[in-house]
Amino acid sequence: MVNKFVFAFLAIFLGIFGAQWFYAKQYKRGFIYLVFCWTIIPIFMSIYQGFKALLTQTDSSFKIYV
Template sequence: MASDTDTTKTETVYCHNCGEQIDAAAELCPHCGVRQRPPPSAVDDKRLVAALLAILLGSFGAHKFYLGRTKVGILYLLFFWTGLPGLVGIVEGALYLSKSREEFEAKYAERDR
């Protein structure tokens, strides 16, 4: 009869900053202290919300405020009466949806502006 030993392994990944092996569920790297990327579903959710805001409320720059680009959002608000930000918002919404998760994350999700 085999002994009941705990053979469950914890899933590990590599830190995207220092390259050390860390637990996959770790929010911060214990070696360098850098916050790890959000899980894919969080990025996908952010991409979908940004796209819907761009399509539905693009005239007012809601998607720009959501993505942390406040100055551009204010510019959209200043010119909303022309209708041009609404057209640009529809195009940007389609672009957000057409980007892969990695492309969206690199361009918008990790931006600190």
């Protein structure tokens, strides 16, 4: 569980490097994004994940499962 606003911020602004996955302690995904950061694929995927996280329903502590 991670804070949805921190995850979304990292995904939108630093998602090309996989920062949101390192924050969520999913190091394998983060490393894959880091390896492919020179392509355009992680950019679109991270922007999608950031907006998806912002639209996800949360409890009172703003935590989401990723």
